[in-house]
Amino acid sequence: MSYTEIKRLFRSPDEYIGKTITVPGWVRTVRDSKTFGFIELNDGTFFKNLQVVFEDGKLDNFKEITKLSVGSSIEVEGELVETPNAKQPFELKAKRILVESFCPADYQLQKKRHSFEFLRTISHLRPRTNTFSAVFRVRSLAAFAIHKFFNERGFVYVHTPLITGSDCEGAGQMFRVTTLDMKNPPRQKEGDIDYSKDFFEKETSLTVSGQLTGEAYALAFKNIYTFGPTFRAENSNTARHAAEFWMIEPEIAFADLKDDMILAEEMLKYVINYVLENAPEEMQFFNSFVDKGLLERLANVVNSDFAHITYTEAIEILEKNKDKFEYPVEWGVDLQTEHERYITEQVYKKPVFVTDYPKEIKAFYMRVNDDNKTVAAMDLLVPGVGEIIGGSQREERLDTLEKRMDEMGLNKEDYQWYIDLRKYGGTKHAGFGLGFERAIMYLTGITNIRDVIPFPRTTGSCEF
Amino acid sequence: MSYTEIKRLFRSPDEYIGKTITVPGWVRTVRDSKTFGFIELNDGTFFKNLQVVFEDGKLDNFKEITKLSVGSSIEVEGELVETPNAKQPFELKAKRILVESFCPADYQLQKKRHSFEFLRTISHLRPRTNTFSAVFRVRSLAAFAIHKFFNERGFVYVHTPLITGSDCEGAGQMFRVTTLDMKNPPRQKEGDIDYSKDFFEKETSLTVSGQLTGEAYALAFKNIYTFGPTFRAENSNTARHAAEFWMIEPEIAFADLKDDMILAEEMLKYVINYVLENAPEEMQFFNSFVDKGLLERLANVVNSDFAHITYTEAIEILEKNKDKFEYPVEWGVDLQTEHERYITEQVYKKPVFVTDYPKEIKAFYMRVNDDNKTVAAMDLLVPGVGEIIGGSQREERLDTLEKRMDEMGLNKEDYQWYIDLRKYGGTKHAGFGLGFERAIMYLTGITNIRDVIPFPRTTGSCEF
Numbered sequence: 001m002s003y004t005e006i007k008r009l010f011r012s013p014d015e016y017i018g019k020t021i022t023v024p025g026w027v028r029t030v031r032d033s034k035t036f037g038f039i040e041l042n043d044g045t046f047f048k049n050l051q052v053v054f055e056d057g058k059l060d061n062f063k064e065i066t067k068l069s070v071g072s073s074i075e076v077e078g079e080l081v082e083t084p085n086a087k088q089p090f091e092l093k094a095k096r097i098l099v100e101s102f103c104p105a106d107y108q109l110q111k112k113r114h115s116f117e118f119l120r121t122i123s124h125l126r127p128r129t130n131t132f133s134a135v136f137r138v139r140s141l142a143a144f145a146i147h148k149f150f151n152e153r154g155f156v157y158v159h160t161p162l163i164t165g166s167d168c169e170g171a172g173q174m175f176r177v178t179t180l181d182m183k184n185p186p187r188q189k190e191g192d193i194d195y196s197k198d199f200f201e202k203e204t205s206l207t208v209s210g211q212l213t214g215e216a217y218a219l220a221f222k223n224i225y226t227f228g229p230t231f232r233a234e235n236s237n238t239a240r241h242a243a244e245f246w247m248i249e250p251e252i253a254f255a256d257l258k259d260d261m262i263l264a265e266e267m268l269k270y271v272i273n274y275v276l277e278n279a280p281e282e283m284q285f286f287n288s289f290v291d292k293g294l295l296e297r298l299a300n301v302v303n304s305d306f307a308h309i310t311y312t313e314a315i316e317i318l319e320k321n322k323d324k325f326e327y328p329v330e331w332g333v334d335l336q337t338e339h340e341r342y343i344t345e346q347v348y349k350k351p352v353f354v355t356d357y358p359k360e361i362k363a364f365y366m367r368v369n370d371d372n373k374t375v376a377a378m379d380l381l382v383p384g385v386g387e388i389i390g391g392s393q394r395e396e397r398l399d400t401l402e403k404r405m406d407e408m409g410l411n412k413e414d415y416q417w418y419i420d421l422r423k424y425g426g427t428k429h430a431g432f433g434l435g436f437e438r439a440i441m442y443l444t445g446i447t448n449i450r451d452v453i454p455f456p457r458t459t460g461s462c463e464f
Numbered sequence: 465m466s467y468t469e470i471k472r473l474f475r476s477p478d479e480y481i482g483k484t485i486t487v488p489g490w491v492r493t494v495r496d497s498k499t500f501g502f503i504e505l506n507d508g509t510f511f512k513n514l515q516v517v518f519e520d521g522k523l524d525n526f527k528e529i530t531k532l533s534v535g536s537s538i539e540v541e542g543e544l545v546e547t548p549n550a551k552q553p554f555e556l557k558a559k560r561i562l563v564e565s566f567c568p569a570d571y572q573l574q575k576k577r578h579s580f581e582f583l584r585t586i587s588h589l590r591p592r593t594n595t596f597s598a599v600f601r602v603r604s605l606a607a608f609a610i611h612k613f614f615n616e617r618g619f620v621y622v623h624t625p626l627i628t629g630s631d632c633e634g635a636g637q638m639f640r641v642t643t644l645d646m647k648n649p650p651r652q653k654e655g656d657i658d659y660s661k662d663f664f665e666k667e668t669s670l671t672v673s674g675q676l677t678g679e680a681y682a683l684a685f686k687n688i689y690t691f692g693p694t695f696r697a698e699n700s701n702t703a704r705h706a707a708e709f710w711m712i713e714p715e716i717a718f719a720d721l722k723d724d725m726i727l728a729e730e731m732l733k734y735v736i737n738y739v740l741e742n743a744p745e746e747m748q749f750f751n752s753f754v755d756k757g758l759l760e761r762l763a764n765v766v767n768s769d770f771a772h773i774t775y776t777e778a779i780e781i782l783e784k785n786k787d788k789f790e791y792p793v794e795w796g797v798d799l800q801t802e803h804e805r806y807i808t809e810q811v812y813k814k815p816v817f818v819t820d821y822p823k824e825i826k827a828f829y830m831r832v833n834d835d836n837k838t839v840a841a842m843d844l845l846v847p848g849v850g851e852i853i854g855g856s857q858r859e860e861r862l863d864t865l866e867k868r869m870d871e872m873g874l875n876k877e878d879y880q881w882y883i884d885l886r887k888y889g890g891t892k893h894a895g896f897g898l899g900f901e902r903a904i905m906y907l908t909g910i911t912n913i914r915d916v917i918p919f920p921r922t923t924g925s926c927e928f
Contacts, residue, residue: 003718007618024718026889029856036754045618046687049816073891075718101860101890109888122676124881127684136681140621147611154509155472157604162626162693163639164709165926173665175627177639177647179671179697182657185646193646199639199707200926201699206641213919213928217600220591222469222508233663235644243663244627253508254467254488254539294491296712381842389872396565417588417928424573424589425490426565427537447799455677461630462664464677464881 007046009080010294013090017081019134023077023092024052024100025026026128029111032066039068041076041092047134047281051083054094064099070110071128097423115453123455123464127195130165130289135452136283141439145274146227146436149267155250156221159228160210165202166414173233174205175243186262206231212365212418215394218429219253219421225250227436237459241449242337242437244457251431257367257376257393260430261353264380264389265306267434268351272298275443291445297384298443304350311335311357311374314343334361340386351382362403366392367428380433387443391432398422471510471543477554480544487514487556488539488564490592493575496530503532505556511598511745515547516540518558528563532610534574535567535592535880580915587919587928595754598746599916602739603904609738610691610712610900613731620685623692626673628880629666630878637697638669638709670695674713675895676829676882678807679858680713682893683885690712691900701923703912708921713894721831721840721857724894725817728844728853729770731898732815736762739907755909762907769815775799775821775838778807802906804843804850815846830856830867831892842896848905855896862886 004021006078025043032038035056035191035455040049056062068074080092094263108114109129119126126132150157163177179199186197195203210226217224227250233243250267252259276283276298287295309317318329319341327336327406345354356374359366366375395401401422426435440452450456455464468485475688496502499520505512520526532538540559564590568795572578573593574584583590590596614621644650645665650661659667673691681688690713697707699892714731716723740747740762751759773781782803791800799818808816820838823830830839840857859865865886870874875885904916912922 007616022889024891044620044684054663055524058656071889073718075891100892101886103888104546107888119844124680124884125684127681128889133684136622137620137685139623141619143623144615147608151608155616156508156601157607157919158600159607159693159710161601161917161921161926161928163695163921166928173643175641175643177641178646179637180646182640182642182644182646182649183655191647199699199923200921201924202926204926216928217591217918218599220589229623231627235663244625246623254537284591306576321553365829384644405653422565423572424567425535425592427488428564451479453625457627457664458704459663460665462625462666464625464630464680 003075005045006041006048006050007089009050010048011047013080013082017082017090018079018096018156020077020079021092022023022075022077024073024164025050025104027068027070027072027074028068029070030068036059036155037066039065039074039076041074044133047130047137047279047285050299051088051091052078052094053091059094059097061097065097068099068104069105069107071107073100073103074098075100078338095413116448119402120281120450120456127454130285132451134279134285135440135444135446136454137445138279140442141278142271142273142440143227143436144269145271147276150223150225153223155223156217158210158214158217158224158226160207160213160226162207162229162231163200164207165200165204172208174208175231175233177204177206193348208232209247209433211251211433213428214249214251214431215418216421218253218431219425219427222253222437225268228462235459237360239450240441241392242453242458246436246452247447248434248436251429253427253428253429255426257355257378257391257430260391260393260432261306261308261355261378261380264353264378264391264432264434266436268304268380268439271439272443276302285447289339293384294445300349301351301382304343306380307348307350307352308355309343309348309352310355314339314354317343317347319407332358332360335379336389337386340381341383344381344386345383349383351380353384354379356379359404362392364408366400366409367392367395368400368404376430387434388438388442389434391430393430396422396426396428398426436464465485467539468481469509470507470512473554476510477544477546479561481546481554481891482543484541484543485556486539486541487816488537489514489537490521491532491534491535491538494530494532495926501530502555503540505536505538508597511594511601511743515552515555516542516558516561517555518519518561520903521579523561525561528796530858533561533567533569533571535571537567539564562731564787567599568681569800576589580912583761584920591918592747596915598743598749599844599904599908599910600918601741602746602908603916604740604906605742606735607691607900609735610731610826612691612738613734614687614714617687619689620681620712622674622678622688622690624671624677624681624690625797626671626693626695627668629665629668629698630673635903636672638672639695639697641668643671661856668721672696673711673897675715675897676893678713679714679893680885681682682717682895683889685707686717689712699923700705703914704902704905706913706917706920706922709714709913709917710900712898713895713899715893717891717893721729721819721855721894724844724845724855724857725770725772725819725894728817728842728896728898732853735903736766736907740766750909755775757848758909763814765815770844771808771812771816772819773812773816774819778803779813781807794823796822799843799851801850808845808850813847815844817842817844823868828835828872828874829858829865831859832868833862841896849902852902852906853896855894855897857892860886860890860892862890914923918919
């Protein structure tokens, strides 16, 4: 059977007007009078529906079609005709409508507004709604934009491992991965678990970041990125935290913090532009129904040169306005979302890179600046969200890295292979991380992370 | 600093000949006589090295440069000049060489052959070798080719979940995911583990397939695919099994087994063509040093129309040649690799789809054929490997699906959401799975799965 997709009709109508085509899809609504009726048909390839018109006398099964229920799957053969005076540009005049399945009346997606909370309970059906079809098409396009961006620049895509034997990545609580019998695990004499009997013959967990292994590949390929799932076993039941989410982590060698920021700015603009160009209907929908200022905010990001400011300068600005904040501000503290948003929304009114944070509040692998007080780190703050990207130049000096690890009480033996990367062919390098779901929330205006993940995993919730 | 990448020099030499450029990279070899020397420089962007020539009197640090060791990182400024009578098309005449780091003499990647087994023990360094730089660049390009293929066809990329609460996917042994204290887990009165105290308040594992959740999305978007990690906790210490690997699982609605096979054939040819076009140096290398017949075999795949044969026909052929096989053949048994390879290599000499397998040896979700003995399944067999893709049309008939689940002793309550997909807007649909590592082995001629995964996870092994 040769089917035509609804997306093709909307993108290249001239190819199809006047022709007889067959379109399968799902019924979104049916309206009928005695002798004719209309079906809004959606086939999943396009945000908008195709209007099907059917008439008594022209169909064998006119009666059956008038009784079609929302959600039913059908196949329509007909002629595509222009409708110059109507809301929609064309309609399909049905010659034959084949019903593949009637949808029963207890179908939960009847034509009415449903709360996002309710729709989360039917995550297997919600991509059939306008909002979620838009969210998950944008998610797909944004993912492709990221791959395309890095591919065009010759970056090597690296699948860093998810199961890790190192519990020292330090970015958060981890999930244990095991095949041991939980009820009667093998034990050592002292009663401790005998992990030498586990699948990997050691304790293993789910990774919180691909950065460290990514660095090994950057020091072979120069420019690499990862794009894969990461995990946090943190008990934070907020709208911004999920236990399983996707991250993008580029890593560039022979490059410093400045190169890192240029890359982050180019990438973010590229992804926004790609989605605006390739999902105009969806983005218009978000702007109208989810977040009124969305398109203006994104246009502002794309068209502005991002600002640059040091952490020390940021603290000075914030201290002058300290009565505006709930959390206190002084040199040495980490910035809270309210501080970040103040700087990007009120002071600069555009995206801002904040650089050179106190070394005490940043990770051991970030390069120590000459002042020995700050590190070559950067956070990108964007209006409406706060931090969206965090990165740094990495400490490439073997002695400085080892000193930092000692200071922070890390066991260097666990990191021997990572130290090797400095010892053998080490070079300046830098990288950053972008939480993919945060980016999708930013692109769509959706405010709960559960609504941008197909089947979200959060504290106490792992359905489907 | 404005650097030039070695890939650019080889792809567009005319832009750079006669110009002064700066190229950073890692030293692969150094040769020198009293007054001049050569460095083979690799920057990770290209398979081949750039030849750097340096002369006494033209460099401040000639002595230092003659002592450069393999693996050191340097930055060379110089003029790119043509070398019409030499092996390489051009060389970089150094005006200045900055040493970023000297590599110590105990560096394990000295210029000599290393066994793949040894290189696995230094997975953090092996991408710097010719073989592994080729493998992992091809892996990256193949991944992009897959995204590009589906993007061009309007498929929605779905991130199906990795942590799952369902232990009934049925495709293999699973890893448990938990945050419980293994030593003193909370217990119910009878001594059983109290999983209501676990992170997700239930038992959870790592997924073995994204298919079932992928189907939910196909029944909203028509055409979708997944491309993400999957896991098997199987104790199989073979060259073809890993505990963590990546899978591609497209799912298409309003489509049957024939459409499914067309898609699989197009995808495989597309990926092979993309890699041949975009990594010619790497593919030539594999053909010369890893697998002599590789390019011929791949060309044969790209240029042939894949054959189609039913399982029943395959059994007839195999029974006539049963003395050739170790494993017995009769209608009802699953095909072994030796049988698959015989059919594709000896009988057809090209890729073959085998369809319509006995329902007893296939999964519950495959569509039962009218004979009520076979299901609409397909395996794609390719020369040199055997099965590389497995797929099926899915059972869309609610009553037949439920009957099959009863027959196989599955608990329908666990699958209620999956059954919903048939009840509400169900339609014919189909899909398949391609193990990404198997595909990379096929593309490169590499025979051990540990050598196509950056940091492999296998029974008893989870290093780095």
